[in-house]
Amino acid sequence: MKTIDALRRLMGPVPRLVPGHVWLAGAGPGDPAHLTLGAIAGLAQADVIVHDALVDPRVLALKDEAAVLEFAGKRGGRPSATQADISRRLVELARAGRRVLRLKGGDPFVFGRGGEEALTLAREGIPFRIVPGVTSGLAGLALASIPATHRGVNQAVILATGHAADSAGDIDWAAVARTGFPVILYMAMKNLRRIAGALMAGGLAADTPAAIVVSATLPEEQVLVSTLERIAAEADQARLSPPAIVAIGGIVALREQLAGLARTLMEPVP
Incomplete structure (x- = not known):
């Protein structure tokens, strides 16, 4: 056909x-x-x-x-x-x-x-x-067992680019932190340390769950789960590089409960 x-x-x-x-x-x-x-x-x-x-x-x-x-x-x-x-x-x-x-x-x-x-x-x-x-920021996280929204955790989510974090057109990260909503970052690996610092300076707790999903949905996918304070340093230690999606907020903590069973069900049709 x-x-x-x-x-x-x-x-x-x-x-x-x-x-x-x-x-x-x-x-x-x-x-x-x-x-x-x-x-x-x-x-x-x-x-x-x-x-x-x-x-x-x-x-x-x-x-x-x-x-x-x-x-x-x-x-x-x-x-x-x-x-x-x-x-x-x-x-x-x-x-x-x-x-x-x-x-x-x-x-x-x-x-x-x-x-x-x-x-x-x-x-x-x-x-x-x-x-x-x-969009990668939603599907990539979903397949890594991180839901973009979850009842009792968040009623909104912020999609942002980290590409301009070192320029005059940068986002007001302190304002983002004050919302308390989870943040999903595209193109943020280069500026992740700067963004994490700005979010913490804006009031977001250092122990806020954070995750990086590299090469989302592909066989070479890598997932790093950490905290806002540690995520940039651990990404450097693991030598993670783009393409990657970064998630920051309570939604990341749900991965521990969801990931195991989700993976066992992903078997190909014979």
């Missing part, structure tokens, strides 16, 4: 990726098991797939045989295309009559700069579609 035929059985009418149009899609947290049907529809139809570094090769392998892959990964501290370059390239490809899939890790609108690309396309009069993805 062809991919599009299989999608029709699940979705009904499949949206058509038209020449000259761009789809901004999320590929989920890593493991292809969390890819959406909308993203698969884009992979099946695209002429060109402009993809990030964190998109799993097994996801890219779902493309049409004739489709071209263009790498547009942005990794901290490494040479990479600028956001302006990427946005400009999407416009060029669309104006050349290509069917373009811009494929990002996680969700394109959750710290994925999908909004910037969408605004560029809108300004240039390029038709586009948003295809949401499963």
Whole structure:
């Protein structure tokens, strides 16, 4: 059965990726098991797939045989295309009559700069579609047995980026600490020590549970559970590196109760 035929059985009418149009899609947290049907529809139809570094090769392998892959990964501290370059390239490809899939890790609108690309396309009069993805900060933690919300623990959760923690545009971490809500951090490994210190200076207890999930959902996943005071030092000792999600707050303490049974049930179908 062809991919599009299989999608029709699940979705009904499949949206058509038209020449000259761009789809901004999320590929989920890593493991292809969390890819959406909308993203698969884009992979099946695209002429060109402009993809990030964190998109799993097994996801890219779902493309049409004739489709071209263009790498547009942005990794901290490494040479990479600028956001302006990427946005400009999407416009060029669309104006050349290509069917373009811009494929990002996680969700394109959750710290994925999908909004910037969408605004560029809108300004240039390029038709586009948003295809949401499963964001790593929620799915990655869930699969590591850390629920983003839990009755009796929290009534809200804060999603934040740690990317700008050393710049003038930094978050008011003291204000975040005062909310008492758990914090889920994206792109925070470089600045984790600084962020943890700012949260404690803002009033968050040093023994607040904290965790790092590296390569969430993938076979090489690593999980470090510690406290806010110790998390950065222990991450250095364990030589943990991105991609990683950091969780801080009472939700982390639930992992000890949930992790054992959750893992024993994750057996493949024979």
